[in-house]
Amino acid sequence: MHNVSTVHASERRSSLPIYQHSIDWDEFFSEYPVPDVYERTVYRWSADQTRACQNSRFLALMRHAWGNEFYRRRWSAAGIEPGDIRSADDIVKLPVFTSDDIKDDQAENPPFGLIHAEGTAGIGHEPRKLQTSGGTTGMPRPTLYGPIEWEMNGLSFARGLYIQGARPGDVLQNPATSSLANFGWCVYKACHDYMGILPLTTGSGVVMPSRRQLELAFAWGTNIFTSFPEYLTHLAKVCREELGRDVRELNLRFLQSFLGPDVNNTLRAELESTWGCPVYDHYGLHEFGLGGFECKQQNGLHLMEDATIFEVVDVDTGEPVGPGVTGNLVVTILYRRVLPIIRMNVRDLVRIEHTDRCECGSCFRRMSKLLGRSDNMIKLRGVNVYPMACLPAVKSDPRTTGEWFCIADRRVADGAMRDEMTVQVEVRRDAASRDGLKEHLERWLHTDLGVRVAVELVDEGNLAEVANLGREGKPRRLLDRRKLGT
Ligand SMILES: [Zn+2]
Structure with a gap:
């Protein structure tokens, strides 16, 4: 002992x-x-x-x-x-x-x-x-x-x-x-x-x-x-x-x-x-x-x-x-x-x-x-665009859920290549109407991003998987399809 x-x-x-x-x-x-x-x-x-x-x-x-x-x-x-x-x-x-x-x-x-x-x-x-x-x-x-x-x-x-x-x-x-x-x-x-x-x-x-x-x-x-x-x-x-x-x-x-x-x-x-x-x-x-x-x-x-x-x-x-x-x-x-x-x-x-x-x-x-x-930055028609910067626009209308996801594409039109970005924005289930929402968001985003983008309204919950929502960690806000050759 x-x-x-x-x-x-x-x-x-x-x-x-x-x-x-x-x-x-x-x-x-x-x-x-x-x-x-x-x-x-x-x-x-x-x-x-x-x-x-x-x-x-x-x-x-x-x-x-x-x-x-x-x-x-x-x-x-x-x-x-x-x-x-x-x-x-x-x-x-x-x-x-x-x-x-x-x-x-x-x-x-x-x-x-x-x-x-x-x-x-x-x-x-x-x-x-x-x-x-x-x-x-x-x-x-x-x-x-x-x-x-x-x-x-x-x-x-x-x-x-x-x-x-x-x-x-x-x-x-x-x-x-x-x-x-x-x-x-x-x-x-x-x-x-x-x-x-x-x-x-x-x-x-x-x-x-x-x-x-x-x-x-x-x-x-x-x-x-x-x-x-x-x-x-x-x-x-x-x-x-x-x-x-x-x-x-x-x-x-x-x-x-x-x-x-x-x-x-x-x-x-x-x-x-x-x-x-x-x-x-x-x-x-x-x-x-x-x-x-x-x-x-x-x-x-x-x-x-x-x-x-x-x-x-x-x-x-x-x-x-x-x-x-x-x-x-x-x-x-x-x-x-x-x-x-x-x-x-x-x-x-x-x-x-x-x-x-x-x-x-x-x-x-x-x-x-x-x-x-x-x-996450992309060059869109010569302008530096930050998908995160969509936040103020998306939050500006209570009809959205506040969630968004950006998709960049390269399209050929009239023999010329043109880069486009679509911003998918979730709309709340209880939103009374979607009147004017797409146009409102497109105007605001044009001002904030410095370049014209298209808005596509999607139903609440649609972006959960692609944007990594509902899980701990950073959300994803961008898919750049231009690099995928599609
Ligand atoms: Zn201080």
């Missing part, structure tokens, strides 16, 4: 790459504070203070990245030498790249690419996590995380939660499945490691049906939900029809969601009325967890500028554009070393809307909602 159950210090040395030993926590938290400290310090810095912080972090990142073959080759090919980059203002001299360049790199240097050299070399010596982009077709794009990258994945999300009013003891329910897709993990880690919030990572679909998720929410006291708007709408409906209850009975503190191009706040108003609580919009990518979030003012998404440098560039020329001008988001992540990200054009369409101090106290610039995703 042992009556002393501890292992002596001299015997405690381990040769394993233990996660808790892989970070100097004091140093890490002094650079990237935990949510409540962050809210009363870094989050309130002046624009000059933020810029100085970005500058020193950016220069440290550059020193590191010259040793990364993926970047060294690109920058050298562009005629850039280390001495050319002397401050964060010089960032515009560096060429941008896209996820296609990472895919090419990974195809030529499998499995993770030259860009992941440090990440790959560290496997077995330091903890590594692998996540992928979610909701895409084909082979997903892998991204490795070292300990710092993995911590920031959760910490960034926790900062948003805290500023929106979440507190220890809350119960946050998340229907995302913790798989190779990052979102489920990111939320879990934020709640569990940084907020004292009880995370209910229920999963959805075959893991757990919507009805059971709601039963648990009522039984276990969920007071924050996080999911995509389409699924939140579906949950409210299931609650009414299968449980005979109203989701407002949950008395949620708020909903954490992704509103997309809801520029008129119609979708937000719908969700807020259905659920009886505020809805906050977010912007994230699996490479950096949370990059932008709304504070309680709900007036633009604060960019997390101590951890990232966000630029907006012209879609066609790639030249930086000023506040108020819409363009593609170009991202530099200041803390990432395992897969450095420097000037990645993520091809998401946004604009900077506010550069002054917000009523919440922060000077971090605020961007618009996500106006379009370029991985």
Whole structure:
């Protein structure tokens, strides 16, 4: 019988790459504070203070990245030498790249690419996590995380939660499945490691049906939900029809969601009325967890500028554009070393809307909602068209269910090829009449998209399968038949 159950210090040395030993926590938290400290310090810095912080972090990142073959080759090919980059203002001299360049790199240097050299070399010596982009077709794009990258994945999300009013003891329910897709993990880690919030990572679909998720929410006291708007709408409906209850009975503190191009706040108003609580919009990518979030003012998404440098560039020329001008988001992540990200054009369409101090106290610039995703963008007769951008038009008439699906076709007429797009829009079962609806939608879409498209009205429920509705995850909004040769 042992009556002393501890292992002596001299015997405690381990040769394993233990996660808790892989970070100097004091140093890490002094650079990237935990949510409540962050809210009363870094989050309130002046624009000059933020810029100085970005500058020193950016220069440290550059020193590191010259040793990364993926970047060294690109920058050298562009005629850039280390001495050319002397401050964060010089960032515009560096060429941008896209996820296609990472895919090419990974195809030529499998499995993770030259860009992941440090990440790959560290496997077995330091903890590594692998996540992928979610909701895409084909082979997903892998991204490795070292300990710092993995911590920031959760910490960034926790900062948003805290500023929106979440507190220890809350119960946050998340229907995302913790798989190779990052979102489920990111939320879990934020709640569990940084907020004292009880995370209910229920999963959805075959893991757990919507009805059971709601039963648990009522039984276990969920007071924050996080999911995509389409699924939140579906949950409210299931609650009414299968449980005979109203989701407002949950008395949620708020909903954490992704509103997309809801520029008129119609979708937000719908969700807020259905659920009886505020809805906050977010912007994230699996490479950096949370990059932008709304504070309680709900007036633009604060960019997390101590951890990232966000630029907006012209879609066609790639030249930086000023506040108020819409363009593609170009991202530099200041803390990432395992897969450095420097000037990645993520091809998401946004604009900077506010550069002054917000009523919440922060000077971090605020961007618009996500106006379009370029991985879904199509060129239609010379115009960049974003299927997501149909949202305000489709939501503008209460006779629609708010759901739509775009089909692009190539037709030959009079010997010339012409690209056309049809927007299928669901009409509610209880709509009294469809008079003038098609014409109304076509006019509005023409204005918003900048190109004429045809509207086809379809019955409620017809788009559920093709648009991936009623399931957790991003809806699909586009079928581009031009590439299929039909
Ligand atoms: Zn604010």
